Structure formats: structure tokens, C-alpha cells
Amino acid sequence: MANAAVIGSIILPNIGGWANGLYFAGQIRKGEDKSWYDDLKKPCWTPPKYVFGPAWTILYSSMGYASYLVYEECGGFTEEAVLPLTLYGGQLLLNWAWTPIFFGLKDFKLALIEISVLSGAAVATTVAFGSVNKTAGALLLPYLAWLGYASSLTYYIWKNNPKVEVREIKDEKSQ
Numbered sequence: 001m002a003n004a005a006v007i008g009s010i011i012l013p014n015i016g017g018w019a020n021g022l023y024f025a026g027q028i029r030k031g032e033d034k035s036w037y038d039d040l041k042k043p044c045w046t047p048p049k050y051v052f053g054p055a056w057t058i059l060y061s062s063m064g065y066a067s068y069l070v071y072e073e074c075g076g077f078t079e080e081a082v083l084p085l086t087l088y089g090g091q092l093l094l095n096w097a098w099t100p101i102f103f104g105l106k107d108f109k110l111a112l113i114e115i116s117v118l119s120g121a122a123v124a125t126t127v128a129f130g131s132v133n134k135t136a137g138a139l140l141l142p143y144l145a146w147l148g149y150a151s152s153l154t155y156y157i158w159k160n161n162p163k164v165e166v167r168e169i170k171d172e173k174s175q
Helices: 002-027 049-073 079-105 108-132 134-139 141-160 164-174
Strands: none
Touching: 002 049, 002 079, 049 079, 049 108, 049 134, 049 141, 079 108, 108 134, 108 141, 134 141
């Protein structure tokens, strides 16, 4: 039974990531091999697109295993587990919300605000996990580093890619 709990804990956070990836991969295509994302102004330190899937799978799996360690350390869904696991669930929902905001709405400012809130929630989760189980807290450190990196990418994209709708409105007024 413990193996099922470990596997479930690892798969759960990946479900939202995989669902977002599958759904939005089809939404961002412009042509056969190119997407609107390819046309954005991005910094030279932007990783290739193929890095994101494996990176997030590793990060989600680490988060899931960390949540399992907290669950086990607290003896299940006990009073002691309420705060860390609630924080975990909240930051996981925030994590899953970033992709539809960025890729679906293409609202880079809102995506930056959202990832900032997510980062705060992830820090709170890391502290709460670490207070229950040091390994669980440590497993979230690469996630925090990646969120910092993703936040800086989001900021750069927001600052260097004005919304298309704004440009279209200005173009119509000048005619």
C-alpha cells in the first residue's frame, strides 16, 4: 500500500503539467514546426523548448515525493499535516494556472503576477515541508530555483513583447 501512495503522490502533480502540456502544445502552433512562442522576443538564456517537459517532470516528481514524505512523517492527513499539505495543494494549483494564463490568454503581465504569488506559496510550502521533514524541504529547493528562473523569463517576455491587441488598436487609430 505504501508503494501505491508513493506512486500516487508522484503522479498527482504531473497530471496537471501533462494536461497543460498536451492541451497547450496544440494551441500554440502557427505552422508545422513553428509557434507564436517562437516569435516572442526572449533572452539569450532561454532554454530550448525540449528542456521544459523533462525539467517539469523531474520537478513535479520531486514535489510529489516530498509531499509523500510529509504525509508519512505526519501519519497521514492529520492535524500536523494540514498546513504543509494545504500549502502544497495551493501552490500546485497556482503552478498549473500559470500555463493557461501565459499560453492561453497570452497575458504576460498577469502571468508575471501569478508566478510571483506562486513563488511566495512555494517558499511557504518549502519552509512548512522542511519543518516536518528536512529531506522534503530540500527536495523543493530545485523547484524554487526553477521558479526564480521562470519568473525572470516571464518578466523579460512581458517587458519585451507588447500585447498584439494593443498594437492592433493603435494601428487602427492611425489609419
